[in-house]
Amino acid sequence: MAYWLVILGKLLAWILLVSSFLQQHFANGEPQVPCFFIFGDSFSDNGNNNNRATVAKANYQPYGIDFPNGTTGRFTNGRNLADFTAEKLGFPVDSIPPYANAADGSVGKILKGVNYASGGAGILTETGKTLGDLIPVDEQLINHQKTVSRIINALGNKNATQLLNKCIYSVAIGTNDYINYYHAHKFYPTSTPSQFAEILLQKLSQQLRTLHQRGARKIVVYGLGLLGCFPYAVKRYGANISGRVDKINEGVSLFDSGLKSLVSDLNNNLTNATFIFINSTGISLDSISGSITVSNAACCQVSELFTAPQCIPFAETCGNRIQYAFWDEVHPTEIAFSATAARAYRALLRTDSYPFDIQRLAQI
Numbered sequence: 068m069a070y071w072l073v074i075l076g077k078l079l080a081w082i083l084l085v086s087s088f089l090q091q092h093f094a095n096g097e098p099q100v101p102c103f104f105i106f107g108d109s110f111s112d113n114g115n116n117n118n119r120a121t122v123a124k125a126n127y128q129p130y131g132i133d134f135p136n137g138t139t140g141r142f143t144n145g146r147n148l149a150d151f152t153a154e155k156l157g158f159p160v161d162s163i164p165p166y167a168n169a170a171d172g173s174v175g176k177i178l179k180g181v182n183y184a185s186g187g188a189g190i191l192t193e194t195g196k197t198l199g200d201l202i203p204v205d206e207q208l209i210n211h212q213k214t215v216s217r218i219i220n221a222l223g224n225k226n227a228t229q230l231l232n233k234c235i236y237s238v239a240i241g242t243n244d245y246i247n248y249y250h251a252h253k254f255y256p257t258s259t260p261s262q263f264a265e266i267l268l269q270k271l272s273q274q275l276r277t278l279h280q281r282g283a284r285k286i287v288v289y290g291l292g293l294l295g296c297f298p299y300a301v302k303r304y305g306a307n308i309s310g311r312v313d314k315i316n317e318g319v320s321l322f323d324s325g326l327k328s329l330v331s332d333l334n335n336n337l338t339n340a341t342f343i344f345i346n347s348t349g350i351s352l353d354s355i356s357g358s359i360t361v362s363n364a365a366c367c368q369v370s371e372l373f374t375a376p377q378c379i380p381f382a383e384t385c386g387n388r389i390q391y392a393f394w395d396e397v398h399p400t401e402i403a404f405s406a407t408a409a410r411a412y413r414a415l416l417r418t419d420s421y422p423f424d425i426q427r428l429a430q431i
């Protein structure tokens with residue numbers, strides 16, 4: 068009797084395993100929206116910086132150690148924020164091309180979306196200048212204009228507009244404006260944290276309006292994580308009693324509440340579009356439980372230089388990558404990105420997104 072129970076148990080476990088595999092890999096069917104366009108920095112970049120003259124690159128090992136196709140230029144061990152969001156929406160793994168590979172070639176390549184994100188980039192064009200030739204948001208929008216023109220040429224104005232109106236647009240930006248610019252170089256020595264947040268939000272507001280003018284009607288805007296808790300920030304600026312850099316976290320929280328108001332304003336003013344705000348800080352504070360036990364150190368070996376918060380080439384890595392929140396000193400691990408994307412897609416707490424989550428945005 069007991070023997071048969073064991074066999075039955077094993078069989079059941081096996082069936083569950085197979086069905087969850089099938090669900091993950093085949094049950095998605097068609098994506099929930101026809102296309103997904105991605106703007107941002109290293110949290111979303113999937114290889115746009117690889118052939119540019121910049122030090123903000125991740126096209127070497129151990130980056131991509133857990134990615135199905137290995138090293139691609141993604142700034143983490145596996146999939147990033149944009150990858151997980153795309154998958155939640157039903158797009159196959161790695162199916163949204165980087166603009167760097169999609170700018171020429173067939174129009175078929177760009178109809179499902181393009182990823183314009185560039186590691187090190189910011190809202191301000193000046194951000195990341197010291198890292199080399201990055202693609203700031205203004206330039207990402209110019210690249211998108213080129214994509215839109217190609218789609219209009221291929222489909223005609225009416226059909227192109229209909230398509231572009233149905234896509235989801237993701238904007239995750241601002242981390243580098245704080246970490247690589249405001250705090251690093253003090254280019255705005257006279258501005259207070261709230262003035263600086265206001266400068267960023269005004270610029271971002273223009274950028275979001277430009278996106279709207281290019282036909283975007285469903286726009287996800289990510290708030291910032293607690294950048295003052297990043298291992299790089301603590302190493303570079305020194306921790307307060309909290310164990311974090313309080314000044315940076317205070318700046319982030321001003322930016323975030325301003326961003327939520329901006330989203331509300333845009334929804335009131337551009338009534339034919341829907342913008343949503345994702346509370347990255349709230350989500351990461353709450354989902355730090357789970358498998359993650361280490362959130363104050365990088366998983367890979369990094370250089371001691373302040374200017375190099377990334378893994379050194381062929382760096383040693385921690386074996387238990389699902390226990391680490393940070394892959395290098397500024398970039399979350401795949402598991403941390405996955406946790407944020409899951410709740411951005413389907414909110415767990417009312418405070419996770421505003422006015423609602425990505426799942427609902429896809430449906431409207």
Ligand SMILES: *[C@@H]1O[C@H](CO)[C@@H](O)[C@H](O)[C@H]1NC(C)=O
Pocket residue numbers: 136161
């Ligand atoms: C995976 O990498 C190989 C070799 O670099 C490349 O030829 C192939 O196109 C990549 N596949 C995808 C899905 O990116």
Ligand SMILES: *[C@@H]1O[C@H](CO)[C@@H](O)[C@H](O)[C@H]1NC(C)=O
Pocket residue numbers: 221222223226
């Ligand atoms: C636009 O879409 C309609 C309906 O799907 C189709 O009949 C028409 O051929 C399309 N026009 C172009 C220029 O592709």
Ligand SMILES: *[C@@H]1O[C@H](CO)[C@@H](O)[C@H](O)[C@H]1NC(C)=O
Pocket residue numbers: 305306307308313314
């Ligand atoms: C945090 O530390 C910095 C540098 O040591 C110090 O100037 C600042 O006053 C501290 N802030 C708080 C809130 O303790």
Ligand SMILES: *[C@@H]1O[C@H](CO)[C@@H](O)[C@H](O)[C@H]1NC(C)=O
Pocket residue numbers: 272329332333336
């Ligand atoms: C929305 O419209 C109001 C009134 O015209 C204006 O004051 C405000 O700046 C606009 N906000 C945005 C984000 O466009």
Ligand SMILES: *[C@@H]1O[C@H](CO)[C@@H](O)[C@H](O)[C@H]1NC(C)=O
Pocket residue numbers: 336337338339
């Ligand atoms: C959408 O709203 C913008 C600004 O309010 C307006 O210029 C545009 O004509 C509207 N588009 C449609 C299709 O209603």
Ligand SMILES: *[C@@H]1O[C@H](CO)[C@@H](O)[C@H](O)[C@H]1NC(C)=O
Pocket residue numbers: 323324327346348349350416418419
């Ligand atoms: C983010 O979530 C936290 C906790 O859930 C909440 O305290 C905070 O007010 C939220 N932030 C914004 C900008 O909504």
